[in-house]
Amino acid sequence: MKRVGISAVSALLLLSTAHSAFAEWGLNMTEGVTKVSQNIHGLHMTIFYICVVIAIVVFGVMLYSIIYHRKSRGAKAANFHESTTVEILWTIVPLLILVGMAIPATSSLIDMYDADDAEIDVQVTGYQWKWRYTYLKEDVDFFSVLATSQEQINNTEEKGEHYLLEVDKPLVLPVDTKIRFLLTAQDVIHSWWVPDLAVKKDAIPGFINESWTIIDKPGIYRGQCTELCGTGHGYMPVVVKAVAKDEYAAWIAQQAKEQAAAREVKDMSMEELMAQGEKVYTSNCLACHQKNGSGMPPVFPALKGSKVALGPIEDHIKIVLHGKKGTAMSAFAEQLRVSDIASVVTYERNAWGNDKGDMATPKQVKQIKESGK
Amino acid sequence: MSHAIDSADHHHGPDKGILRWVYTTNHKDIGTMYLILALGSLLIGGTMAFVIRAELFQPGLQLVDPNFFNQMTTMHGLIMVFGAIMPAFVGLANWLVPMMIGAPDMALPRINNWSFWLLPFAFGMLICTLFMDGGAPNFGWTFYAPLSTTYAPPSVTFFIFSVHIMGISSIMGAVNVIVTIFNMRAPGMTFMKMPLFVWTWLITAFLLIAVMPVLAGVVTMMLMDIHFGTSFFNAAGGGDPVMFQHVFWFFGHPEVYIMILPAFGIVSHIISTFSRKPLFGYTSMVWATASIAVLSFIVWAHHMFTVGLPLVGELFFMYSTMLIAVPTGVKVFNWVTTMFRGSISFETPMLFAIAFVVLFTIGGLSGLMLAIAPADFQYHDTYFVVAHFHYVLVPGALFSILAAVYYWLPKWCGRMYNETLGKWHFWMSFIGVNITFFPMHFVGLAGMPRRIPDYALQFADFNAIVSVGAFIFGLSQLIFVYNVWRTTIGGKGEKATDKVWDEPTGLEWDIPSPAPYHTFQEPPVVK
Amino acid sequence: MKKMSPWKISLVPVLMFGFGFALVPLYDVFCEVTGLNGKNFEVFTGDKTTLENSGNHQTAVLQFLADADSRDNWHFKPEKKSMELQAGKLMTTYYEVTNPYDYPVTIQAVPSVAPGEWAEYLVKIECFCFTQQVVPAHSKVKLPLQVTLSAKAPKEVNHLSLSYRLYQSESLGGTF
Structure with a gap:
């Protein structure tokens, strides 16, 4: 029984290795959509084939000895144990192979480090656990958060096609344009990776790193954070939407207008606050504090019946605005609009059996935010 | 010489009970x-x-x-x-x-x-x-x-x-x-x-x-x-x-070699014994080991190609890392040549040693790929890296330890382990380890980052296979535990001769099996 | 046979423990030599007229970035998003920061230049990041910065990005 299972699995493995390295199964590195990524893919394949040849030669000799020089076949052992010529040869030959590998690798690397000026500058800031994109020359600045629902993650809903690789707002970039990324982080080290662009750079708090790309083809390119950054490390995808230049120009103008409008503060009713609050809670708070507000103590405290949610409303608003030092609770003052913060605070005070009955108004949040207390 | 050790008066053998283990100074x-x-x-x-x-x-x-x-x-x-x-x-x-x-x-x-x-x-x-x-x-x-x-x-x-x-x-x-x-x-x-x-x-x-x-x-x-x-x-x-x-x-890279250099030694002994041939290139083995150790101090930043190292830094660490392939290659060639025209038999230690050479070489070759700095921008912190270091640490370091235990256990306890169980252990481990770690190369190249608790759907099939392999590999270690237990504490298995294997070289085979509590009280003379 | 003393060999780990700490200053030297981290901009303390008479008139765009623990709250931002630097010409600009709190706060700005390898071509004559700054309660202050492009800058250096990350005093460590 066990053996059948093993041989089935190993057959599957053999099958997959037989097809390996040949892209369509998603077994191999992507060729990507930039010159750099294609260059890297080519280099990767070259080195891979060299390695395969080395492996065939070495394992071939070994297999030959295993088959023909076995005791059970009556092989008699020879007694040689050194040969300076051979030993010098197999030091020199690998060295030459390495030089052969180093030459294309060096030239690719020099290309990648070309720091010439770019048309668009995007500051990429890693937060626990989301990305912030700031278009430096335009007045556009937003956070990009995982859009996959907790139900999908907890297996109560069917998983979508882009499970864990979808965000609420992708980074929109034009094709055929040199784009510079300036990477930094707010809290811990993150790493911003889009395989199709072959851009992977660490985002380090207090320091700024630079990388660049020129995208050849419009499309949606997905990646993930690749430096362990805490609990939500697996949940901060990167989505880049590459569009034609004119489409990009229209989009960026639209964004600038919308972001200016969002800064105005309107009054909202209790119902509006609760409805919007639930949405904001779901995409920003639920991963830690859980759907029913029960949290995951002691790391992520419960909100249901908590001192904060049932205490003075100013303190509640302040914690959401500024976070709590020394804990995983981050500051949402920059990430959410004041109306979002007002709604989520109202929601937390009146959901899951919390029954304060009071509400935070956007004006109140704005006032507290600006007073900075 | 004997002034260096003050336990020389313990001619009567070990103490009894738990205190023997608490107070022991016996190697x-x-x-x-x-x-x-x-x-x-x-x-x-x-x-x-x-x-x-x-x-x-x-x-x-x-x-x-x-x-x-x-x-x-x-x-x-x-x-x-x-x-x-x-x-x-x-x-x-x-x-x-x-x-x-x-x-x-x-x-x-x-x-x-x-x-x-x-x-x-x-x-x-x-x-x-x-x-x-x-x-x-x-x-x-x-x-x-x-x-x-x-x-x-x-x-x-x-x-x-x-x-x-x-x-x-x-x-x-x-x-x-x-x-x-x-x-x-x-x-x-x-x-x-x-x-x-x-x-x-x-x-x-x-x-x-x-x-x-x-x-x-x-x-x-x-x-x-x-x-x-x-x-x-x-x-x-x-x-x-x-x-x-x-x-x-700066600590971490030499640490990697701390975990593999003794394995090189073990495998050299075992391959030579079961090929019934002296080790090929003893001197070059020593020099290769020493140069790997020296090189290990100047390659550390190849773990950090994406932190934003300047170009000269990337180039330096890429070249120095690639250089390590030379002495490592020498070792692999030496082992293969030792087997060549030998008279090979395949007892459990030899099986593990051969698997070591093959699978460690695969880990070494993926290491060479990782050394190529531009390509490392795509490999870094993905499952490709996880596959690479598990190939050198599991079928590398761990297999060499298992091989060593099988090889020297008869000398330590005076009885042969059960060869059939040993072979079962080997084949289950060999198959399990490859099912576990080989597909990790694919998911890594396809873009799965390491250290994530959950992943996108395109990685699902391979991850399921990997998990099955991990359970096969993990559980098959229980065969090993049982085999060692029945040989040592269980006292089963035939009595081992003093030489144990056909003509092994080394002073440890000149003493009786099991090795007495005190050995070489009088130093032997090596010619 | 000559004996090796265990005491002598034990000196090696003791020395290496010290070496671990010596890596801290060595690392700074390493950064300076290789340009790692964009920390090795030049701090100019000599006679300013020598800067102006270098003969090189190359220009480069300097872009300003600002980050703080809670960026919007502090309103920490550069006066200009970018400006044109010319070798030898001293340029002065400001960052603005608002202390939203009821009490004065000590801040430290940590600079970083990208691309790191070109950081050495940014010459700082005056910078608010050299020292800690005290910002009174509920007030806005202008933090001055005087920079120029180094005369040593090669032709391809046509842009630089200068970033400041603002830290508040309570998160500062004790090495000052």
Whole structure:
């Protein structure tokens, strides 16, 4: 029984290795959509084939000895144990192979480090656990958060096609344009990776790193954070939407207008606050504090019946605005609009059996935010 | 010579009961305890790997929450590196180095006792963190600042002390090995006549005393940052989180070789014995080992190609890393040539040794690919890296330890292990290890980052296969545990001859099987 | 046979423990030599007229970035998003920061230049990041910065990005 299972699995493995390295199964590195990524893919394949040849030669000799020089076949052992010529040869030959590998690798690397000026500058800031994109020359600045629902993650809903690789707002970039990324982080080290662009750079708090790309083809390119950054490390995808230049120009103008409008503060009713609050809670708070507000103590405290949610409303608003030092609770003052913060605070005070009955108004949040207390 | 050891009056053999083990200064007893500790750690670390693989069997969160998942990956790494592989090699060194160089014991027997008995406390403390408020360390075994300082759970302090204690233990163990090898070789045993296991351990011991203190330094800096307000790694105070990575990997890369050099020695012995042929290129083996050790100090930043190193830095570390392929290649060629025109038989130790050569070479070749800096921008921190280092550590270091136990067990306990069970163990392990780690190359290349508790759907099929392989591999180690138990404590198996195998070379085969409690009271003469 | 003393060999780990700490200053040297981290901009303390008479008139765009623990709350931002630097010509600009709190706060700005390898061509004559700054309660202050492009800058250096990350005093460590 066990053996059948093993041989089935190993057959599957053999099958997959037989097809390996040949892209369509998603077994191999992507060729990507930039010159750099294609260059890297080519280099990767070259080195891979060299390695395969080395492996065939070495394992071939070994297999030959295993088959023909076995005791059970009556092989008699020879007694040689050194040969300076051979030993010098197999030091020199690998060295030459390495030089052969180093030459294309060096030239690719020099290309990648070309720091010439770019048309668009995007500051990429890693937060626990989301990305912030700031278009430096335009007045556009937003956070990009995982859009996959907790139900999908907890297996109560069917998983979508882009499970864990979808965000609420992708980074929109034009094709055929040199784009510079300036990477930094707010809290811990993150790493911003889009395989199709072959851009992977660490985002380090207090320091700024630079990388660049020129995208050849419009499309949606997905990646993930690749430096362990805490609990939500697996949940901060990167989505880049590459569009034609004119489409990009229209989009960026639209964004600038919308972001200016969002800064105005309107009054909202209790119902509006609760409805919007639930949405904001779901995409920003639920991963830690859980759907029913029960949290995951002691790391992520419960909100249901908590001192904060049932205490003075100013303190509640302040914690959401500024976070709590020394804990995983981050500051949402920059990430959410004041109306979002007002709604989520109202929601937390009146959901899951919390029954304060009071509400935070956007004006109140704005006032507290600006007073900075 | 005998003034170096004061246990020479223990002619009556070991004490009885538990105190024998607490007070022992006998290298064989201490070696046994190290090996048992390593086996225990292997099983604990393996259980953690089971948790990881069970969670990753399917996409979505099923069994554990992401924070606990991170604790599991961290503890799995720490326990396997510091608790399983390293103590296993120290245990083998304790058993074998004195017997191979014709010494009656280690040079510093009481230090030896102490360095062992520190370890259960270090690991006890580390494992206790799992039950503390805020949980165990969850920042990965590489514990990059500031995730491991400003953002760490409170248990990080216990983690730091635990690392300090195991570091002290390793350093004392290494000093002991060096002094033993320098001072206690039998007359006539010149350096270039030393068995390769002794040679590789000597070089490993030098690596240990050079880099374990640096690890101690880096965790001390963390401790000061966390509790005493310094800013070594905190940008706010003028420190630098990237410096943490430089200092850590200055320790970390030699550490990688600490875990593989003794394996080279073991495999050289076994391949030579079962090919019934002297080892090809003994001198070049010694030089290759030494040059790998030296090179290991100048390659550290290849772990950090994406932190934003300047071009010259990337090029330097790419070239120096590629250079390591040369001495490593020499070793592989030597082993293959030793087998060539031999008279090979395939007992369990040989099977593990052959698998070591093949699978370690695969790990070495993926290491060569990783050394290519531009391509590393796509490989870095993906499952391709996970596949690479597991290939060198599991079918590499671990297989060599298993091979060593099978090879020398008859000498230690005087009975042959069960060959059929040994073969079952080998084949299950061999198949399991490849099902586990080979598909990781594919998911890594396809873009799956390491250390994530949940993944996108395109990685699902391979992850399921990997998990199945992990369970096959993990459970098949129980065959090994049973086999060793029935041979030693169970007292089953035929009596081993003094030579055990056909014409093995080395002083350890000149003494009776099982090896008496005290050996080489009178030094042998090596011609 | 000559004996090796365990005490002598034990000196190696002791020295290496010290070496671990010596890596901290060595690392700074390493950064300076290789340009790692963009920390090795030039701090100019000599006679300013020597800067102006270098003969090189190359220009480059300098872009300003600002980050704080809670960026919007502090209103930490550069007066200009970017400006044109010319070798030898001293340029002065400001960053603005508002202390939103009821009490004075000590801040430290940590600079970083990208691309790191070109950081050495940014010459700082005056910078608010050299020292800690005290910002009174509820007030806005202008933080001055005087820079120029180094005369040593090669032709391809046509842009630089200068970033400041603001830290508040309570998160500062004790090495000042």
